[in-house]
């Protein structure tokens with residue numbers, strides 16, 4: 546199935562306090578790791594959505610409507626790319642797991658509107674998920690009424706990938722860790738020190 550991989554980079558990093566896009570771990574930019582995994586799995590260039598290009602050699606597109614949050618990035622991507630699906634992820638998730646992504650891609654139901662991880666506590670992970678182009682009219686309606694939660698797109702025809710399946714690949718569900726605050730960043734550095742992450746080669 547034709548999928549465009551998208552890395553969201555339009556956030557304000559208010560809680561973190563400085564631009565998360567340029568965040569490095571052990572001297573390596575997090576987004577470069579994400580980019581490489583997406584490129585390998587989808588066999589096409591990912592695109593960064595949400596800001597003007599701060600660096601060369603990557604494709605960046607600005608949000609068509611600024612300050613809507615992740616749904617604005619999804620809306621922009623569907624307006625630029627005529628693919629069946631967008632795979633949406635964030636620039637602040639340092640441990641995304643290539644095999645989890647492959648598992649989702651290989652099991653993606655072509656008729657679903659979205660394919661989203663669902664954890665044991667019922668929590669879903671809309672920033673590591675596939676979205677069908679069929680959702681575009683709903684995205685437009687929701688933006689019009691200022692309903693900006695990605696979760697509000699997920700009320701019908703959703704394919705869930707459950708945590709027992711994901712845990713068999715990524716036992717600690719590190720894929721979904723994201724960095725919101727400096728505290729989160731410290732925790733993530735500790736996880737690396739303890740070598741819990743086996744797939745963290747840059």
Ligand SMILES: Nc1nc2c(ncn2[C@@H]2O[C@H](COP(=O)(O)OP(=O)(O)OP(=O)(O)O)[C@@H](O)[C@H]2O)c(=O)[nH]1
Pocket residue numbers: 552553554555556557558559560561565594595596608611612613614615617618619634635636637672724725
């Ligand atoms: N394209 C785009 N991406 C966004 C936007 N807002 C947030 N993101 C991205 O969505 C992902 C999750 O962002 P959040 O942590 O929820 O928001 P943030 O703005 O980065 O951080 P806070 O200001 O602390 O909420 C990150 O990859 C952000 O770059 C937006 O308006 N447009």
